[in-house]
Structures are given as structure tokens and as C-alpha cells.
Amino acid sequence: MVKAEIYGxxxxxxxxxxxxxxxxxxxxxxxxxxxxxELRPETCRIGVRINAQDxxxxxxxxxxxxxVKPDFLRLPKSETEENIQKLDALIxxxxxxxxxxxxxxxxxxxxxxxxxxxxxxxxxxxSPRVIAIGLGAEDFRTDMHxxxxxxxxxxxxxxxxxxxxxxxxxxxPLDYVYSNFKNExxxxxxxxxxxxxxxxxxxxIHPSQIPLVHDVxxxxxxxxxxxxxxxxxxxxxxxxxxxxxxxxxxxxxAPIVVRAKNTLEYAKASGKEL
Amino acid sequence: xxxxxxxxxxNQIPGYENKKAFAGAFAVEPxxxxxxxxxxxxxxxxxxxxxxxYIIDAVGxxxxxxxxxxxxxxxxxxxxxxxxxxxxxxxxxxxxxxxxSLSLVQDCLLPFFEQGVITAIDTSGNRGRLGAYVQxxxxxxxxxxxxxxxxxxxxxxxxxxxxxxxxxxxRCDKYGNxxxxxxxxxxxxxxxxMPDAExxxxxxxxxxxxxxxxxxxxxxxxxxxxxxxxxxxxGDPAGIATGSIRVSKSPAELVISKYAADVIAATDYxxxxxxxxxxxxGMSIATASFIREKMLKENIVASAGVGGVSGFHVQMLNEGLxxxxxDPQDFDITAIQSLGTNPRHHExxxxxxxxxxxANPYVNMLDxxxxxxxxxDVNFNVNVLTxxxxxxxxxxxxxxxxxxxxxxxxxxxPLLRNRLPMLLDHVSTIVTPGESVDILVTEYGIAVxxxxxxxxxxxxxxxxxxxTIEELKAxxxxxxxxxxxxxxxxxxxxLVEYRDGTIIxxxxxx
Numbered sequence: 150m151v152k153a154e155i156y157g158x159x160x161x162x163x164x165x166x167x168x169x170x171x172x173x174x175x176x177x178x179x180x181x182x183x184x185x186x187e188l189r190p191e192t193c194r195i196g197v198r199i200n201a202q203d204x205x206x207x208x209x210x211x212x213x214x215x216x217v218k219p220d221f222l223r224l225p226k227s228e229t230e231e232n233i234q235k236l237d238a239l240i241x242x243x244x245x246x247x248x249x250x251x252x253x254x255x256x257x258x259x260x261x262x263x264x265x266x267x268x269x270x271x272x273x274x275x276s277p278r279v280i281a282i283g284l285g286a287e288d289f290r291t292d293m294h295x296x297x298x299x300x301x302x303x304x305x306x307x308x309x310x311x312x313x314x315x316x317x318x319x320x321x322p323l324d325y326v327y328s329n330f331k332n333e334x335x336x337x338x339x340x341x342x343x344x345x346x347x348x349x350x351x352x353x354i355h356p357s358q359i360p361l362v363h364d365v366x367x368x369x370x371x372x373x374x375x376x377x378x379x380x381x382x383x384x385x386x387x388x389x390x391x392x393x394x395x396x397x398x399x400x401x402x403a404p405i406v407v408r409a410k411n412t413l414e415y416a417k418a419s420g421k422e423l
Numbered sequence: 424x425x426x427x428x429x430x431x432x433x434n435q436i437p438g439y440e441n442k443k444a445f446a447g448a449f450a451v452e453p454x455x456x457x458x459x460x461x462x463x464x465x466x467x468x469x470x471x472x473x474x475x476x477y478i479i480d481a482v483g484x485x486x487x488x489x490x491x492x493x494x495x496x497x498x499x500x501x502x503x504x505x506x507x508x509x510x511x512x513x514x515x516x517x518x519x520x521x522x523x524s525l526s527l528v529q530d531c532l533l534p535f536f537e538q539g540v541i542t543a544i545d546t547s548g549n550r551g552r553l554g555a556y557v558q559x560x561x562x563x564x565x566x567x568x569x570x571x572x573x574x575x576x577x578x579x580x581x582x583x584x585x586x587x588x589x590x591x592x593x594r595c596d597k598y599g600n601x602x603x604x605x606x607x608x609x610x611x612x613x614x615x616x617m618p619d620a621e622x623x624x625x626x627x628x629x630x631x632x633x634x635x636x637x638x639x640x641x642x643x644x645x646x647x648x649x650x651x652x653x654x655x656x657x658g659d660p661a662g663i664a665t666g667s668i669r670v671s672k673s674p675a676e677l678v679i680s681k682y683a684a685d686v687i688a689a690t691d692y693x694x695x696x697x698x699x700x701x702x703x704x705g706m707s708i709a710t711a712s713f714i715r716e717k718m719l720k721e722n723i724v725a726s727a728g729v730g731g732v733s734g735f736h737v738q739m740l741n742e743g744l745x746x747x748x749x750d751p752q753d754f755d756i757t758a759i760q761s762l763g764t765n766p767r768h769h770e771x772x773x774x775x776x777x778x779x780x781x782a783n784p785y786v787n788m789l790d791x792x793x794x795x796x797x798x799x800d801v802n803f804n805v806n807v808l809t810x811x812x813x814x815x816x817x818x819x820x821x822x823x824x825x826x827x828x829x830x831x832x833x834x835x836x837p838l839l840r841n842r843l844p845m846l847l848d849h850v851s852t853i854v855t856p857g858e859s860v861d862i863l864v865t866e867y868g869i870a871v872x873x874x875x876x877x878x879x880x881x882x883x884x885x886x887x888x889x890x891t892i893e894e895l896k897a898x899x900x901x902x903x904x905x906x907x908x909x910x911x912x913x914x915x916x917x918l919v920e921y922r923d924g925t926i927i928x929x930x931x932x933x
Contacts, residue, residue, distance in 0.1 A: 151839065151902045154864040155678050188902065332647075356674035421887060 162196040165210050172208050178213045185217040194220040201226040227258035229267040233275035261285030262292045266307045272364035273318030283323035292361040306409040312347040322349035324374045330355035367419040368412045379409035400413035445927040448827050448859045453780045458581030472651040475509050476544040477732040482625040486517045488586040492812040494524035499662025502591040502629045504531050510634050511540045523615040523816050525549035527841035539662040548818020558916050558933040572777025572824035575923040578618040590616045590621035591657045595630035599648030600641045600932040604763030606632025608657045611749040611753025613642040617772030620647040631657045650679045664756050670712045671705030673868050683835045686714030689885040695723045700730035700792040703754045708735045710793050716719040749785045751776040777824035779922045786828025796836040798850045801892050803857030803872045806850035811843050813851045813909050822869045823922050844899035870895050
């Protein structure tokens with residue numbers, strides 16, 4: 150745990166759910182509480198994956214975590230907006246008890262069933278605390294009786310649905326965990342594909358995957374230069390109150406300008422000099 | 424700095440009356456001549472090959488003398504056991520074992536220590552049960568731990584006088600020419616045996632690669648070799664050389680290696696024509712691999728690489744990223760093959776590599792060196808000899824030599840190993856003085872030695888995770904709790920010598 154911060158992740162999620170044996174749930178809570186109280190790093194956001202609402206660990210997970218102020222709780226098996234609203238209410242209660250600002254602990258919903266994917270938009274819109282939704286691919290495959298493929302063809306629809314619902318609701322779409330961390334090539338292809346589908350971040354399982362994700366999401370120098378040109382041309386046209394923006398003989402319309410600005414935002418977040 | 428009362432105690436030990444305390448990396452200026460040895464004379468046609476039993480008598484080995492070996496067979500060595508066993512049978516006792524380093528395999532020599540055949544050790548490092556024996560205070564006098572360059576210096580100045588050097592020889596012709604690149608037990612460069620061959624009273628080649636045909640590649644020439652002893656095997660090839668050493672796969676080590684490469688590339692020392700040294704551990708190779716990427720990207724070529732060679736160094740040599748390599752030691756089969764075949768890959772002696780008392784050792788060419796550490800302290804002192812409990816574990820090797828020679832010395836070290844902090848107020852053993860160490864790279868940030876304001880200036884505004892060594896130490900303390908100083912006995916069991924022959928620290932009993 151103490152080394153979690155060193156790998157350059159933008160966000161670290163500590164797990165109280167499947168990675169923790171049922172005999173160690175209390176010890177895991179204690180460790181995360183101690184970590185967040187004593188050793189919290191400044192360089193990345195910290196979330197906690199709690200146990201699902203149909204388990205006996207859920208409520209104590211929330212009650213013990215909220216007072217130590219994680220940036221968010223990640224709720225597995227989010228299937229309906231009621232799941233989110235129930236969590237929202239419990240977090241609110243805990244925030245009040247702890248004298249915390251209401252709404253400070255956010256929610257990331259993990260969607261991992263057919264019903265969850267079907268309700269993705271409602272889940273994403275269920276509470277202002279929801280900042281992102283993501284797909285739990287393994288459980289989803291099981292729920293859907295799917296056969297697993299290396300390139301994830303079978304989960305394409307679900308990925309599209311998550312991306313669509315997230316953008317529609319104005320939250321971040323987080324791409325699923327590619328668990329075969331030894332397959333670097335396959336992982337990179339998968340991250341690239343996810344980015345193409347509109348995902349703005351990737352959940353990962355191993356530190357070796359962090360720089361690979363950053364490589365895919367960090368704009369290249371060429372992309373940055375082009376984005377700068379677009380934004381400059383646009384601002385120049387605006388300052389001249391010109392309705393028509395052109396660059397290198399091509400018309401630039403609003404979506405291109407937005408994409409260019411997004412590129413520059415990513416570049417900035419990646420520590421690139423602009 | 425060595426406590427004056429400690430030095431007084433050392434000076435009362437027979438044999439160590441003239442030892443002086445370390446006073447600075449370049450404080451000692453030599454004023455002696457190099458040592459001489461008996462003039463050799465061999466009539467044409469003289470046979471050099473005899474049974475070891477005969478040779479031991481012929482060289483006049485007696486009680487109290489010093490015998491030497493090299494460690495180029497590493498953990499596969501069988502020569503020390505074979506030779507010392509034969510010596511023991513003759514009833515010879517009270518010998519000093521002068522060996523360039525001792526591996527775990529040499530635990531098999533313990534019976535000869537217990538029988539009094541060997542009563543003193545002069546080496547770069549030892550570990551395992553032999554290390555424990557030293558720290559139980561069972562030697563006649565404290566063991567002496569020298570750097571690779573320091574050992575060459577001691578031999579050349581006569582401070583370490585070797586009566587008989589037994590040189591494990593993977594290939595040896597009937598005239599006495601030796602190389603390490605051929606034969607079933609090839610180990611690569613014989614750099615660490617060269618000072619012994621040049622200065623010992625008698626030189627005996629022990630070979631499992633005897634040939635009647637004159638060698639075309641000669642590491643140690645026939646003019647230095649008095650006798651040849653042919654044996655079935657000088658060692659286990661699996662312990663002599665590994666397969667190619669690979670880039671570390673540990674994510675934490677990769678973080679450190681990446682930072683190290685980034686920090687080096689941000690200095691003025693990363694330039695076309697640079698000279699560098701990387702160790703051969705997984706983390707050093709990983710740093711080299713990141714440096715390689717930067718060299719390719721910026722179209723930079725190194726004029727030379729110096730130091731121990733592994734397959735990754737060879738790859739860079741073959742790619743033309745390093746123009747030439749000066750090699751005192753090889754770690755894997757790829758490196759051994761390269762030394763034997765690539766004319767840009769040069770074998771050099773330990774003296775040429777690192778002896779501080781020479782006209783210009785190769786370490787002085789280094790623009791930067793990337794080295795490891797078992798521990799460091801807030802004064803940038805480095806320990807590579809003992810573990811966190813003060814137990815013998817590693818060896819100074821070329822660490823203090825490369826650090827002193829390089830314009831920029833970069834240490835890559837995890838801040839934490841398991842639950843122990845590696846950055847302390849005081850290292851358990853000082854091996855390399857902080858004055859010759861410039862940058863510490865850890866997974867939690869990079870600290871620059873305040874003595875190197877120029878380096879700090881070079882790194883300003885370069886988006887590196889710079890942190891002071893005190894902040895880094897505070898971080899370690901917060902994560903692990905403050906380390907309790909280890910308790911050691913008062914007994915001095917070993918002297919840690921700096922490369923110039925002064926004493927920089929001592930090894931205490933456990």
C-alpha cells in the first residue's frame with residue numbers, strides 16, 4: 150500500500166471487495182483507514198472499492214471509510230439508480246455525523262450485469278455524487294453467459310453503452326480492466342480501442358500498465374502543435390468577429406475546436422509543456 | 424570519519440600498525456615506487472605443466488604466506504577448494520587468502536579456516552557462512568575489504584604481497600598463455616587476475632582448457648606464468664555465467680530506473696561522446712535501457728562504456744550506441760562471446776580500470792556512473808558491504824572507484840525494502856564516501872547532494888521529482904517508523920579500506 154503512489158497513477162483504488170478474504174475485511178478497513186489518515190499522498194486521488202450492497206460488509210465499509218475522506222467510493226454491482234441513491238443517502242448520513250462537507254465523497258459506479266448495462270444512463274444520473282461509471286467485464290461476461298475472447302469482441306456493446314451513457318450524463322466513462330497484464334501488446338491495442346470508443350480513462354490491475362495508458366492518452370507533439378494551431382486560428386477568427394474559421398485551406402467547425410481544446414487539456418494533465 | 428580512538432585500536436593489531444584513517448577521496452598522494460618481484464628465468468623448451476602437488480613444493484609455499492585467487496568464476500568456482508585442499512594436505516598452515524572477491528560457493532572453504540590453514544582474508548567481499556565466520560571474530564586478525572582499484576593498488580605498491588597466485592584459467596596453452604573467453608568454463612575478462620599475475624612471486628595457472636596450440640587471444644601472457652596445473656574442471660558453468668541478464672520487470676525498480684535515466688538526460692553529462700558505467704543488476708540494466716531509448720531519440724552515441732559487461736551492454740555496443748568498451752569483468756555468456764570476438768570490446772585489468780595510483784584509471788573517464796546501494800545516509804555515504812543488520816552481504820567492488828572517477832555518480836536505491844528504510848542518519852558501514860556521490864534516485868523522488876550546486880542548477884525546471892535528502896529521509900521514517908540503530912559488539916572483525924588504502928570504516932562482530 151505504501152508504494153501505491155509511486156507508479157504515477159492519476160488515481161489509486163484500494164479494494165475491500167474481491168481481493169480481500171471474508172476473514173480479513175476488518176483488517177483491510179483498518180489498513181485503508183490508517184493509510185488515508187497517516188500516509189495519504191498528495192500526488193494522486195484515492196478511492197475505495199467497497200463491497201456490494203447485497204453483502205453484509207457494505208454498510209460497515211461505507212461507515213468506516215467516509216470519515217477518512219476518500220475522494221470516492223466505488224460501488225460494485227451497480228444495477229439500478231436505487232443502488233446509487235441508497236449509497237448516496239448513507240454517505241450523506243456519514244458525512245453529517247463526521248461534520249464533513251456534504252457531497253465531498255463522490256461515487257464511481259461499477260456496472261457488471263446485463264441489468265446494469267441496460268440502466269447505465271439512469272445509474273450515471275442517479276446522484277450528483279457520481280463522477281464516473283465503468284464496466285466490470287468479468288462479472289458481466291458471466292451474467293451474459295458470454296465466451297471470453299482475447300480482444301474482447303463480446304463486450305463491445307457494453308463498452309459502447311457505458312461510454313454513451315457516461316457522456317450523455319456528463320460523467321467520465323472508465324474503460325474496463327484488461328486483466329492479462331503480461332500481454333503488453335494486447336493491452337495497448339485495447340487501450341487505443343477504448344480511447345476510440347470515447348473512454349477518457351482506463352481501470353488497470355497492475356502498475357506496469359500505468360505508463361502504457363499514459364502513452365496512449367498523452368497527445369503526441371504533432372497532435373499538440375495541430376491543436377494549438379486550431380485554437381489559435383479559432384481565437385483569431387473570433388477576435389475579428391469572423392464567422393468562418395479556416396486552417397491550411399480547410400474549414401474548422403465547432404467540434405474540431407472542442408477536440409483541439411480537449412487535446413491541450415490532456416497534454417497539460419500529462420505534464421507536457423505547452 | 425573514523426574515530427581517532429578506533430584508529431588507535433586498529434594500529435595495535437599486528438600487521439595494521441601503519442593504517443591511516445580516511446581523510447578525503449583524493450587526500451592521499453602516493454610517494455612510493457611500485458613493488459618488485461623475483462626475476463623470472465625459463466630456458467627454451469621448459470615444461471610448465473605439473474601436478475599441483477609438485478607445484479606447491481616447487482614454489483616453496485610455507486606457513487604464513489599469502490596465496491591469491493580471482494573471482495571471475497563467481498559462484499561456479501571450484502579452483503579455490505581444489506588448491507587449498509591440496510595445500511592443507513601438506514600440513515601448511517596460517518595462510519592469508521587474498522582473493523578479489525568471495526562468493527557463497529566458498530562456504531565450502533570453512534573447514535580449512537577451522538583447521539587453521541587459512542587464518543586471514545584480504546578480499547573485496549564475503550558473505551554466507553564464511554561471512555558469519557569473519558563476524559564471529561575467528562580470524563587471526565580482522566579481514567580486510569578493499570575496492571577493486573584498491574586491491575590493484577595494494578598489490579602494485581607491495582602492501583599486499585602475494586607469494587603464489589593460483590589463476591583459474593578457462594584456456595591455457597602449453598607456454599602458459601591464458602584467456603578467459605574460450606574453453607568449457609569460459610568466464611570472460613580476467614581483469615581481476617591481472618595484477619596478481621604481474622606482481623606475485625609465483626604464478627600458477629589452473630586450467631581445464633589446456634591446449635598444445637598457442638592461443639590467438641591472450642589475456643595473461645606466458646611471460647608471467649610459472650606453472651600450469653591441468654584439472655578436469657575449474658568450475659560449474661551454470662555458476663560462472665548466467666544467461667543474458669534481463670531488464671528488471673519489477674514496477675518499482677522500473678520507476679526508479681526511469682527517474683535515473685530522466686535525471687541523467689537532464690544534465691550536461693548526457694551528450695554525444697559521453698563515457699559511462701552501468702552496473703549489471705536488473706535495475707541498472709533497466710536504467711541503461713531507458714538511456715538507450717533517449718540516445719536513439721536524440722541521436723547520441725557514447726564514445727566508451729567502462730566496467731562489468733552484460734548482454735545489454737553488448738547490444739548497445741553492437742548497435743553502435745557505444746563505440747568501444749573497456750571490460751574488467753563479464754557477467755553473462757553474451758558478454759563473454761563478445762569479448763572474444765568484437766575488436767571494439769577490450770579486456771582491461773582491475774588496475775587499469777580503477778587503481779587510484781596510476782596515471783589515469785579508466786574510471787576517471789566516466790561522465791556518469793549508475794550504481795546501486797544497500798543503504799545510504801543523509802550525508803550521501805553509501806553502504807554496499809553489509810545489510811541493515813550489519814551482516815556481511817555484498818562487496819565494495821568497484822563502487823568507490825567509479826564514484827570517485829565519475830563526474831556524476833547516480834545511486835539507484837529503493838527507499839524502502841520490505842518494511843525497512845534504506846535511507847538513514849548513518850549507514851551501518853561506510854564504503855563509498857558521500858563526497859563522491861552526487862544523486863540518489865528512489866521511487867519517492869530524487870535527491871541531489873548539496874555539494875553539487877552545479878548539478879542542482881542543471882536540473883532546475885526540468886520537471887523532475889526533486890526532493891532534499893532530509894525530506895526523503897523524513898518520508899522513509901514516516902512510512903516505516905524510525906529505524907532503531909543496530910547493536911553490534913565492540914570487536915573489530917574487518918577493516919573497510921578506501922581505494923587509497925586508508926580505513927574508512929570497520930566491520931563489527933555479530
